Amino acid sequence: MSSTIPTAAGYRYPLLPGKIRADVPVPVETGAGTVTARMMSFTGLVDGREHIALVFGERQQEVPLVRVHSECLTGDVFGSGRCDCGPQLREAIDLLAAQGGILLYLRQEGRGIGLYNKLDAYILQDSGLDTFEANRKLNFADDLRDYRPAAQMLAALSVTAVKLLTNNPDKARQLTDSGMEVRSTRTTGAFVSGSNRGYLTAKREVAGHRIELPDAEPL
Numbered sequence: 001m002s003s004t005i006p007t008a009a010g011y012r013y014p015l016l017p018g019k020i021r022a023d024v025p026v027p028v029e030t031g032a033g034t035v036t037a038r039m040m041s042f043t044g045l046v047d048g049r050e051h052i053a054l055v056f057g058e059r060q061q062e063v064p065l066v067r068v069h070s071e072c073l074t075g076d077v078f079g080s081g082r083c084d085c086g087p088q089l090r091e092a093i094d095l096l097a098a099q100g101g102i103l104l105y106l107r108q109e110g111r112g113i114g115l116y117n118k119l120d121a122y123i124l125q126d127s128g129l130d131t132f133e134a135n136r137k138l139n140f141a142d143d144l145r146d147y148r149p150a151a152q153m154l155a156a157l158s159v160t161a162v163k164l165l166t167n168n169p170d171k172a173r174q175l176t177d178s179g180m181e182v183r184s185t186r187t188t189g190a191f192v193s194g195s196n197r198g199y200l201t202a203k204r205e206v207a208g209h210r211i212e213l214p215d216a217e218p219l
């Protein structure tokens with residue numbers, strides 16, 4: 001990893017690899033049955049948060065398929081249809097279980113603004129703002145996420161190059177800036193529900209996500 005971290009004094013120090021703290025086998029439900037993955041915790045990550053890696057497959061691939069997924073309690077756990085996070089997570093787990101690879105589950109709820117602020121943003125979206133306008137109205141940037149911990153976790157796993165499962169160009173850009181080689185990107189499915197079309201449209205139009213939105217159902 002060749003990236004550096006600025007300090008308040010302007011001094012820059014190198015982004016060091018994280019270190020694996022625990023490596024625990026866990027049975028994981030997939031669409032094709034239960035598989036055993038390795039769940040890992042880390043030390044030395046730049047933001048000090050409790051990010052998790054799930055490693056699928058017996059042998060480490062030289063260029064693994066990697067999903068960097070940001071926490072979404074509402075979608076991932078409760079199946080909220082306001083976003084596409086839940087189905088994306090399920091799709092990623094099924095793919096990784098079938099092909100081998102790594103899921104990095106980053107604790108960056110609400111694109112980094114946190115759960116309570118995300119719920120405040122939902123209220124603003126219900127009054128007509130899109131997902132990014134709602135963030136700004138709450139005095140947050142569009143997206144506060146920092147993917148350097150993901151690069152540190154991959155480095156801890158001795159991964160230097162990845163095939164990234166994402167529609168979000170910022171993930172590939174930030175990982176590359178952190179010294180990770182993004183060999184290729186693969187888009188996720190487009191998971192359109194009755195309530196997330198506006199959210200997906202804003203991600204595509206404002207943040208440049210590669211999402212193919214099927215035409216709306218005729219009334």
Ligand SMILES: Nc1nc2c(ncn2[C@@H]2O[C@H](COP(=O)(O)OP(=O)(O)OP(=O)(O)O)[C@@H](O)[C@H]2O)c(=O)[nH]1
Pocket residue numbers: 068069070071072073082083085088108109110111112113118121122131135165166167168171188199203209
């Ligand atoms: N602030 C805010 N965050 C949201 C909203 N809807 C979903 N999120 C958060 O957005 C993040 C989505 O993360 P990811 O699944 O990694 O996805 P992504 O940036 O859309 O990119 P890819 O799925 O990789 O294409 C999660 O942290 C969600 O909690 C919203 O309306 N406002």
Ligand SMILES: [Zn+2]
Pocket residue numbers: 072074075076083084085086
């Ligand atoms: Zn979500």
